[in-house]
Amino acid sequence: MIYGNGVDNIELSRIDKALTRNPKFAQRVLTQNELAKFRSLSGQRQIEFLGGRWAAKEAYSKAYGTGIGGQLSFxxxxxxxxxxxAPKFIQHPFSGQGMAHLSISHSHLEAIAFVILESRE
Incomplete structure (x- = not known):
């Protein structure tokens, strides 16, 4: 049964500007394992990766019903x-209750992600 769904998109220029202003921006959004993958990339591919993860985590928070902030962090x-x-949620708060399905797409301008949380019941 579907517990929730969420979608989010982000302009990659905003991600690029945030990363330029604050080199630790990626550390705020990405976990250690994601940072390792991020650091293996270069240039525009880093921006796309970070933008995709940002959008995916925002979409997840919407599907979960809390948003990013008080109860849920990046x-x-x-x-x-x-x-x-294919991108998969390896760790997430809903994992004990069901599955998280994820789709991420990029263009040269933006990243978009769609998440469905499916409960076991």
């Missing part, structure tokens, strides 16, 4: 590629 979720390269 650090509560880890998204890594599976064996085929």
């Amino acid at each position: 650090q509560d979720m880890t998204i890594l590629p599976d064996e085929l390269g």
